[in-house]
Amino acid sequence: MAAVALVQGASRGLGFEFCRYMLLNKPLAAVIATCRNPDGAQHLAALAAQHPGRITVMKLDVNREDDIKRAAESVKCAFGKVDLIVNSSAMLHPSGKGETSLRDVSAQGIISTLTTNTVGPLVMAKYFAPLLQKGTGAFGQQPPEKAKQHSGIIVNMTARVGSIGDNALGGWYSYRMSKAALNMATRNLSIELGRGQTKIVCVSLHPGTVNTDLSLPYHRNVHKDKLFSTEYSVQCLMNIIDNLNTDKTGKAYAWDSTEIAW
Numbered sequence: 169m170a171a172v173a174l175v176q177g178a179s180r181g182l183g184f185e186f187c188r189y190m191l192l193n194k195p196l197a198a199v200i201a202t203c204r205n206p207d208g209a210q211h212l213a214a215l216a217a218q219h220p221g222r223i224t225v226m227k228l229d230v231n232r233e234d235d236i237k238r239a240a241e242s243v244k245c246a247f248g249k250v251d252l253i254v255n256s257s258a259m260l261h262p263s264g265k266g267e268t269s270l271r272d273v274s275a276q277g278i279i280s281t282l283t284t285n286t287v288g289p290l291v292m293a294k295y296f297a298p299l300l301q302k303g304t305g306a307f308g309q310q311p312p313e314k315a316k317q318h319s320g321i322i323v324n325m326t327a328r329v330g331s332i333g334d335n336a337l338g339g340w341y342s343y344r345m346s347k348a349a350l351n352m353a354t355r356n357l358s359i360e361l362g363r364g365q366t367k368i369v370c371v372s373l374h375p376g377t378v379n380t381d382l383s384l385p386y387h388r389n390v391h392k393d394k395l396f397s398t399e400y401s402v403q404c405l406m407n408i409i410d411n412l413n414t415d416k417t418g419k420a421y422a423w424d425s426t427e428i429a430w
């Protein structure tokens with residue numbers, strides 16, 4: 169059966185570009201694009217029209233466990249397996265800007281950010297792990313020893329600012345905490361889903377600073393050579409994904425394949 173890739177948070181930004189990239193560069197792959205409001209996702213609708221029969225758009229608000237469960241059931245009925253999941257959805261903060269100091273922190277701001285950025289991807293893993301275990305290892309590189317082969321891959325989109333070891337500037341409490349906790353989820357998942365016969369590779373990937381809505385308030389502070397297009401960033405990230413195997417699980421990598429300290 170053809171490779172099956174699911175991109176969660178595909179309406180715009182990097183999630184949308186992951187879908188576009190795979191439709192163009194993985195001709196045998198079926199792409200499932202999930203978003204919370206398919207009727208409002210016009211770019212996705214246009215992409216689906218350009219690639220009839222190759223992309224399935226599903227409603228999934230990552231904050232709603234029922235949506236995730238229903239999407240997993242639909243994918244099971246339609247495809248019976250998944251080979252790759254990319255959790256791309258996230259927010260910087262409900263205000264659109266990271267906190268500059270403690271006085272900007274609000275309980276609700278942190279709770280909303282953690283719910284979307286951390287809880288959502290973990291609940292995705294809960295419902296989709298059985299489908300990834302039925303995967304055929306169609307993404308990534310299989311090492312020669314049969315015992316270490318993987319069936320599927322989970323990519324959690326992280327950010328370098330989620331690295332505790334790398335944090336010298338402070339600020340952005342909600343976003344940093346959400347990505348640090350997401351990295352812990354990645355590591356835990358890599359351990360639990362790396363046991364047993366069918367192994368799932370789990371990694372966190374940092375895309376660089378990319379020209380999307382999420383980073384828009386900060387573009388003027390970024391040198392133009394350091395602000396990546398979504399096309400460039402996803403090409404780099406897919407290169408990492410194409411070379412993943414069980415030896416590389418449980419880690420965080422930046423767009424240039426370098427490992428990021430926790």
Ligand SMILES: NC(=O)c1ccc[n+]([C@@H]2O[C@H](COP(=O)([O-])OP(=O)(O)OC[C@H]3O[C@@H](n4cnc5c(N)ncnc54)[C@H](OP(=O)(O)O)[C@@H]3O)[C@@H](O)[C@H]2O)c1
Binds near residue numbers: 383
């Ligand atoms: N851009 C950067 O510079 C940068 C840097 C480091 C890390 N990242 C990470 O890369 C990933 C992609 O970011 P991006 O720049 O592409 O962001 P973006 O352009 O702001 O897109 C965010 C996406 O998340 C979706 N989303 C938000 N809340 C959701 C929910 N509850 N359920 C489902 N989808 C939801 C949005 O859907 P709607 O259209 O429905 O709002 C949108 O598709 C994120 O994990 C981000 O943290 C980005």
